[in-house]
Ligand SMILES: Cc1ncc(C[n+]2csc(CCOP(=O)(O)OP(=O)(O)O)c2C)c(N)n1
């Protein structure tokens with residue numbers, strides 16, 4: 001290696017060591033504290049990797065390479081970009097603060113060209129291997145053969161190797177002939193809690209070897225290698241090799257004098273070695289002993305330069321956690337920070353003058369020389385490495401829905417039709433499935449478009465002419481990546497493929513299928529993919545109880561909540577094939593969007609930003625409605641709901657359903673229709689988008705209210721007093737949630753249940769058993785007659801009649817008042833007047849007939865599912881009003897109010913429930929929340945869309 005290059009690398013290493021540590025120190029000890037909560041940062045984990053990262057970024061990498069950084073090397077990553085002028089001082093100063101650089105590098109939140117966001121440990125490692133497979137997939141296609149292949153590099157902590165998903169990825173990599181993948185292990189032999197087991201890595205090395213990886217041990221630094229050449233050096237090397245991890249760490253922490261004593265005790269009387277030790281001062285001896293390969297920048301640069309770059313390679317770089325700092329080697333140093341005294345001493349040691357702390361080139365001797373070196377570093381030479389690719393037009397997606405068909409079968413048919421066509425969209429589709437390709441209806445697509453492999457492989461069954469539905473021919477042109485049964489790999493692959501436009505400049509349309517219950521198995525990787533803003537379609541099918549009607553482990557009961565709660569993922573559960581076609585056509589476009597994200601006031605969705613899509617499908621065949629082409633249907637299916645049967649002016653009952661119980665809901669409408677003429681049937685296609693829109697609208701409303709109050713004297717305003725009283729008394733849960741970002745979507749009804757004392761203490765047994773879907777969905781039918789128009793015993797959540805009335809009045813009052821506020825009418829007298837008039841009319845028209853108008857379609861049963869999503873929306877009349885207010889759609893409805901009760905049929909393609917059990921807070925995966933309510937006498941005609949959306953860009957329509 002040329003000398004000046006080595007010197008520059010050493011200077012850069014020291015600069016990164018300083019900047020990363022100063023950034024953490026500043027955030028914890030210098031910056032004013034906002035709330036007294038520990039900020040943290042990981043000085044020791046950063047120091048451990050600083051030499052590796054210096055050698056990698058400033059010597060080994062090329063612009064086409066992509067890196068996943070280990071979680072706690074984030075400060076070094078940001079320091080690198082700060083040094084290169086790609087990161088601002090302001091954001092560095094605000095490390096771990098709002099808008100500051102992120103504790104784990106983030107593609108979506110950081111500005112400094114993060115390739116892969118860092119997620120939970122293990123995920124960043126895994127995604128590099130799958131990204132490499134995606135790169136090969138693209139390269140093998142005509143439209144992608146100009147792609148310059150890069151290395152997919154993972155910088156990983158040694159304790160990350162405890163994560164099982166890494167081994168799943170190793171296996172998948174082997175199957176797919178992995179190449180261009182480097183995993184660089186920071187082998188500091190420390191995890192978070194302590195020192196790792198002796199000899200673990202010998203086992204791990206064998207595993208890498210078994211999967212065909214090259215393993216490069218980088219154990220000794222340049223100083224050590226030189227010392228080993230001296231007389232007695234071989235004895236020193238033996239001693240280092242035999243020293244237990246714990247001892248090495250402890251001696252490192254204690255420093256040169258203790259090193260000397262220990263070495264002399266062990267080796268002092270053995271000839272040359274004594275003089276080797278004696279020739280060095282305490283600090284030189286410490287530097288020698290701490291000069292492991294991974295802490296030696298020139299050794300690492302040489303190691304990277306020496307390998308066959310295409311082979312999957314694991315670098316085992318021995319390091320010391322906290323290297324070069326006073327906390328080096330201490331077993332508690334993972335979360336430990338240098339205290340102010342230690343830091344001041346260390347600052348003097350590093351030669352950084354006071355006031356120069358943020359200077360990128362502080363203490364550098366040859367600044368022009370270093371700047372010139374930096375200007376020519378290959379990795380940064382082409383500027384930011386975020387790519388994009390043109391939008392792909394979406395052909396019309398249609399399906400013949402004349403016959404009975406399930407949504408899963410319809411999905412297979414739609415893909416088969418795409419496979420038959422010549423569209424550019426079809427050419428860019430990558431499908432994948434963890435060993436459930438055939439059973440999730442991907443078979444016809446795969447038969448036509450083939451499986452991907454770097455080397456072609458024929459299907460012996462075809463050659464021998466053995467009949468089989470699956471014609472499995474592997475070819476580089478193939479478009480299906482068949483995975484083993486590891487759902488983490490599925491979502492990591494979708495994550496990597498969903499970023500291909502940005503990573504490789506070639507857009508893919510990734511579609512993954514999985515049995516819906518096993519979405520949970522890959523949940524962290526799903527979240528990781530969404531967090532990175534990867535774009536894909538995940539199809540969960542079969543879902544509900546259609547996979548396992550008899551009950552047990554394979555019912556997907558909680559997945560609708562996953563769809564609702566996962567940011568960046570728009571979840572749909574269509575019932576009919578034409579809905580699915582509309583949704584898929586929209587989804588293919590939605591995946592590709594990258595707009596600015598203004599909210600659409602119709603839905604309160606931010607659809608311009610785009611995102612990924614989750615389709616929850618089923619194998620339950622349904623008779624299909626007649627051909628529907630109207631805009632209301634199409635728009636409604638996308639927004640989240642449409643009227644299957646529009647309510648008329650005298651509507652008394654609305655049945656809302658989602659998913660495969662459509663036929664039951666329609667039958668219910670028929671039964672009820674015998675007694676009541678005007679019945680609406682609301683087809684919900686996406687409770688998620690309804691919920692997201694509603695949430696966003698609530699937020700918007702709250703925001704507007706706040707700003708309105710800021711120029712009013714809120715405390716003195718009778719209107720606001722009334723509103724506050726109403727809120728505090730009736731819905732404190734709403735208020736709390738407005739400021740929360742971490743609540744589960746069913747949090748709100750639970751809280752409301754708590755505050756309003758409307759709990760139903762009955763619980764459901766775990767894993768309900770059903771013979772068939774029909775058993776589950778037919779339960780509500782039993783109770784229609786007994787429940788309709790009756791008393792509170794059939795409406796356990798409603799509280800007393802009196803409290804319901806109060807609720808309703810308060811709701812009206814609030815709505816009216818807020819309408820006034822919205823219209824910017826300052827007079828509270830006006831509000832009061834309107835309120836009194838409406839209240840009087842309301843009392844006259846409504847109250848006496850209250851009971852007759854309440855119809856409860858379902859008694860509490862042992863079931864659960866998608867219905868909850870709806871229920872959250874339709875909790876009561878006042879909610880509807882408020883939603884409408886927020887969506888600015890309520891007033892025409894309010895003005896033309898008629899009597900109506902909305903009843904929600906609890907629906908899902910799984911079993912059903914109408915159960916609330918807010919006491920069971922541990923049942924996080926089987927939400928026990930209300931599944932049906934009535935809205936009380938909303939006067940309302942025609943019914944209007946209530947809309948809203950989650951901040952991430954989801955939305956809905958209803959009522
Ligand atoms: C899935 C997951 N579990 C736990 C953690 C918390 N955690 C963060 S780093 C860490 C230990 C990391 O040790 P290692 O990988 O050896 O990195 P080092 O800091 O030693 O370089 C743990 C347990 C996490 N981030 N993700």
Ligand SMILES: [Mg+2]
Pocket residue numbers: 157158159186187188189190191
């Ligand atoms: Mg470690």
